[in-house]
Amino acid sequence: MAIAKRPSTEMRERRFEYAAAPEATDHLKIADSYSLFIGGRFVEPHSRRRFATVNPATGQTLSEVAEADDADVDRAVTAAADAFRSWSRLSGAKRARHIFRLSRLMQERARELAVLETMDGGKPIKESRDVDVPLAAAHFFYYAGWADKLEWAFPNRRPRPLGVAGQVIPWNFPLLMLAWKIAPALAAGNTVVLKPAETTPLSALAFADICQQADLPPGVVNILTGAGSTGASLVGHPDVRKVAFTGSTEVGKEIQRATAGSGKHLTLELGGKAANIVFEDAPLDQAIEGIVNGIYFNQGHVCCAGSRLLVQESILEPLLAKLKSRLGTLRVGDPLDKNTDVGAINSRAQLEKIEGLVNSGIEEGAEIYQPACDLPERGYWFRPTIFTNVAQSYRIAREEIFGPVLSVLTFRTPDEAVEKANNTPYGLSAGVWTDKGSRILWLAERMRAGVVWANTFNRFDPTSPFGGYKESGFGREGGLHGLAAYVELD
Amino acid sequence: MSLTHLGSLMRGVRSVDQVGVEERAAALAKRSIKKASKLWALDLAIRCIDLTTLEGADTPGKVTALCAKGVRPQPGDASIPSVAAICVYPSLVATAVAHLRGSGVRVASVATAFPSGQSFTSIKVAETREALAAGADEIDMVIDRGAFLSGDYQRVYDEIGSVKEACGSTPLKVILETGELGTYDNVRRASILAMAAGADFIKTSTGKITPAATLPVSVVMMECIRDFSRETGKQIGFKPAGGIRTSKQAIAYLVVLYETLGPDWMTPERFRLGASSLLNDILMQIQKERSGAYQGADYFSVD
Amino acid sequence: MDVRKTYKLFAAGEFVRSESGRTYQPDGPHNVPRGSRKDLRDMVKAARGAFPGWSRRTAMNRGQVLYRAAEMLDGRRAEFRDLLGGGRPAGGQVDAAVETWVWYAGWTDKLHQFAGTVNPVAGPYFNFTLPEPTGVVGVVAPEEPALLGLVRRLAPALCGGNTVVALASERAPLAALTLGEVLATSDLPPGVVNVLSGKRQELLPWLAAHMDVNAIDAAGCTAAQLAQVQEAAAGNLKRVVQSGPGAEALSPHAALDLMEFKTVWHPIGV
Incomplete structure (x- = not known):
């Protein structure tokens, strides 16, 4: 018995798009x-x-x-x-x-x-x-x-x-x-x-x-x-x-x-200017998530954000390739949409501050990368941004941007990673990604920072003391x- | 591949952090897929199903009924597509082939001493050949987990290679049985091993072991496929199987697929869902989206 | 005829005259170095240089060194008693100073257990908090008692692994400078x-404003000086410890007040 397979409907030709999934606001009463x-x-x-x-x-x-x-x-x-x-x-x-x-x-x-x-x-x-x-x-x-x-x-x-x-x-x-x-x-x-x-x-x-x-x-x-x-x-x-x-x-x-x-x-x-240090033996796909969570969580409006990515030179290329493609999947837009990953910049003033520092990065010679994504017309927005070819002396590597902007630097040895990570007046947090337990403890001991996240980032808990050096x-x-x-x- | 090369390849496989990957999977499972995108996803899910029966009690009658369901999941509703394939034991391939001829629905056969894989390579290859001779369009093989866990990667690699050789151009899905591998590191190693040895798809589970497919295991396997594609240009398919019973679960897999491998993989050519009871749940969900009313099981045929 | 001692600053492990070449006579006929801001600067540099090594010594080893200081001080009991004016009060002060070194020698390897915590976070993470030294600490010794006042602030600062630039009692600096000799052999x-001697009002602003000093123990500051220190300390957000009337108490918190707390997270998984 021959049965023809059902023809595909025109719906099938479309790409997978997430329909808007806004959180209901009708239960909320905001007074005038x-x-x-x-x-x-x-x-x-x-x-x-x-x-x-x-x-x-x-x-x-x-x-x-x-x-x-x-x-x-x-x-x-x-x-x-x-x-x-x-x-x-x-x-x-x-x-x-x-x-x-x-x-x-x-x-x-x-x-x-x-x-x-x-x-x-x-x-x-x-x-x-x-x-x-x-x-x-x-x-x-x-x-x-x-x-x-x-x-x-x-x-x-x-x-x-x-x-x-x-x-x-x-x-x-x-x-x-x-x-x-x-x-x-x-x-x-x-x-x-x-x-x-x-x-x-x-x-x-x-x-x-x-x-x-x-x-x-x-x-x-x-x-x-x-x-x-x-x-x-x-x-x-x-x-x-x-x-x-x-x-x-x-x-x-x-x-x-x-x-x-x-x-x-x-x-x-x-404030802070945390180093997020990735060694060549890191669980790379989870490190990518940690990097993303470290700097794009809450639009980077996070004092302990992992805003300086220190990557061991030997894995810079694959890490950047993965990171850039991951950025392409970040959903920027309506904060009330349940699928939004990166929301609005908190205020016009903050947006201007971010733009100012990003411009300084470009002028100083860093290479900027931003994924293609549509931004809403009204409101304050900034694309998730990565700077590569960043020198330790650039403003984007030293000053707190408090926005979704990541500065990528490299290191060759653990000692160099420690030196670069601590080379800042700030000391709030640090991240380290490596598969080697002894190296985690070695690094955690040397970070002049109040919170060290090893193979994770931006975790908080009421029982866990938080604060800076x-x-x-x-x-x-x-x-x-x-x-x-x-x-x-x- | 030479023994030393393979050993160093396996040792060099990057580790996976359990907590990190489980958090990533949990985050993706929270995506809210509504309305048109939900209907699109449910339609794709049906088109990707390998509708499966793998029981000792399977009979030609059972397989015939399953074939009918696979071709026309919702009789009288032309908008509901057929599933991708019917998946059966080798001895029932001929029955399925007879009932699916001309439908476009493929016949997949498990092989290689499914589900344990504990037999001789020669038997496994012979079983594969028999299934192909009976008309199977696809082969789902299991790896030898005993060999894998004892560190005999070469044996696993060679066996996959021999089965692939027997398959020729017929697509080969390699079941890792991740529930027996113990760690995500092993899942990653086994994925890379299978792809390097010639798998066209990598598949999570036989469905005979708990846990079967899980979202975090799928994240790990898809990340391997992505890395492999980046390095070799080959686009290997992915098939989660076992324990996927609800539309919500199926959509979660599609979300992970979309955000890990991207739109190129959102096709039955590169993605399959191994399932049986899932199909009716999807049909109920589609009906709910269309009618607005929640559905009852009595209105959907159980085959 | 006696061979008189030339009192010198104790800087970077050596005994030196003030680079300014100045002296003052606060305490009898002795010429005491009147330290300058440049002496202070050099000392901060030395303390910063010594910090990584000292802070990374094992706690056990730091305890041994602090105990050694007690031994050396005990051996020079008579000299210190004379320096402090002799008699029972002076002897009592030296005894208490020796006891202070012994007491803190026993704390070096207990601070972590006393003040560290393992935090039961709601998730698959191992999370712990440990005290760590804050870095270079400026200790402003109380004017009185000349020896014990300094030792009661110095020992806890060292106990936690900090390095120190200490301003000696301005009126009675001899004991502090002599303590340098004890420490040099410990x-x-x-x-x-x-150890820096000199005019406090001259040195304090430089110490408080120095951008490479992490904390100041202001035990010896007057209320007005404390306000001045706190204000200048804001330049790099130094921690300023106001010990108040309890400055002489033996307490592990004297050490912990000059320490940071570091929290480390790590996932638990296979």
Whole structure:
């Protein structure tokens, strides 16, 4: 019996294209304007000023948020100081209950927070959904458990809370950085005034709403939106006993100067220019993924990004061939699309900074490679970029670009790799890819950096201390070491 | 290939980091394939299926029914394509050939003492010849895992070469049985060995061992195919088999294929899915996409 | 007639006069080198050069060296007692200084166990955190007690593997300079400790602003000096340790305060 095989339909002639898969936003309510969260309530700013927060993927204004002035800072710090009296005396077990509850509410509202984070900051939804929000909730959960165990955490040292913590966070991981700051502070019995970044205030305001929903005592957490001057005012307030800042090295230095002689406790988590070192025996395909994750994760807006790729010369050619073809599969575009790998650049200012440094790389003689990909017409975008023929002296090899731009350098011997990797004022992170265990430990020992990822990159966990050497700042966040930054000890 | 050359080739095979490759596979499995792209993928999946029955209880009746299903998966719906091939034991090749003649659906036969591969090379070659003589269009052989795991790469290489020689221009799929190889490093080694020895396709599993095909194993094998293509210009095919039962899984394999090997491999010429119950799940999904309603098993024939 | 000692700076393992050629007489009739910013610069260079070797010594070996310092100091007990004014308080100070070296000699190979952690991350990774020396540390010794004040800050800095440029007590520098002689015979590699005497207000700004100093132990700073140091330290984000009233306490945290924490991740797989 002869049966003709079915003819192919015209659909079969088309190439495989991923249809748009946008995350739903209908469950999300963004108010037209937001006030300051002080003393457990949303209050009108004294300044009467508001500024727009923009979706960097579309250029559209999402909302207007309040700009806190000195008087607002004073109100918030006073509210936090008032709350400190009772919060610091609350039993550790009760504080733990409060913080656990915050964590649970974040999990319950995870999708809302993820969508908000993506709309306000431009990061791909798959990252806010799978990384930022779960890690933020996990961070609260981890530190909640410490709240009634401080005596075990610091035996024989009489741990006492410091008082009001003034915390200033960046725009690259808004909710996660909020968690890194607030969770250990509250667990140790401090109260906080937190200022989210100017371009990404919305998830912090959603967190304020969660604090209300959780019946957190008023004044324990205060959220002040604003710009640099608000942050400076907060850092300088005399009743702030602890300053925690994550952001640029330049501003970190200003804060160290500003707090000099004040007796304020200070932790700084600043910039980086991490070396990601690939040896010739590396598991190459996984190294490629690590390189991609190291520099294109969150559009390269990552202080610990693996922005300097150090490749052993003997494998430069195959590595670059693989890397370039892998770049061709990166999906750049709508951050709300579940298949997007690289989202929008956070702001026009950041885009201009990236463009400026990339131009300097071209002028200095490096060779640029960018995959062909369509970029949306509106919003702020930058193609994933690789620079080869980069000399150690070029600006793109020394300065933090904070964008999806990789500088490729080579080395011949392990000693040379170490020398080049450490030849920077920064010291936040480093990566090493090799199949040889002893070499990993040898290299990890020699990296002057606070985090070393071996055969992986850009992994984070609440239990894992994170922070820099040298000009990448001081103090650790995460783990038991992160708790120490929020207690007075004998 | 000489013994020393082969040994150094195997020793020089780059290692695979387990955690890294599993994370990569998990990330790709999260791709969201919707609407038109989903229908396209499901259509391609059907066209790539090697619809398989490999049971001791297989009879001409069973194979005949499977052939009918493979040619017309959804009777009365001309838009549903035929599968790529019907895959059977050598003794049932003739039955399948008789029922598929003129349909364009190919007949694939397992061979070489499937599934264990524990027999004499001469028997394996003879079995291959018999299957070809019965009309098989494709041969799915198993490698000798015992030889491979004992480090006798030469024997595995030579045996693949002998079977390929018997096949001539008939496509040879080489089953690595990755579930028995223990590590991704071994999967990578075996992939390179099989391709160097003359495989036209490399295939994950017999379906008789758990785990059978997995996404990370497929990532590793496809990366080997990509490297081999870059170095030799030869485009070797890939066939995951065993445990692929749902449309979601099939689409995940196509996503990995697309993002690892690219559009050139998205054709039955270079990609097959070894499966049996998968077909009905795909048909149900297509019907769901078209009608909007979730489907029930009673509306799809079980063959 | 006595043969009098010429007090010299202890720099890069050698005893040298200040390059400035200047001296001052803070403590009786002795001429004490009035160190200059160039002496400071040379010492930082020596300390930086000594850092890789010293920090990579085994913890056991660093302990042995610190213990050796205790032995050498103990052997010169009488000299130090006289230098410190004699009598029971001076003897007590020397005893406490010897005890400090012994105590920290026993900490070198315990800091990692005491302050390191293995972190149970939620994934297939082995993850651990270890303390590591921060690098070149500037120790500003308290004015009093002249010997013990310095030793209580110096020993923990060395214990963790740092190298040190120490500013001696300005009013009573003789004990600190003589301690250099003890350390020179304690198997410490040259440059690991450098002792600078002179006018604090002259030297402090250069130390605080030096771009190759990683941390400053400001135990001997006045409140005003501390503010000044903290401000200048911002140039390269030096860690500034304000030990406060507990500066003389024996504590492993005196060592850990001058250490970084490094976290290492590695996948677990076959």
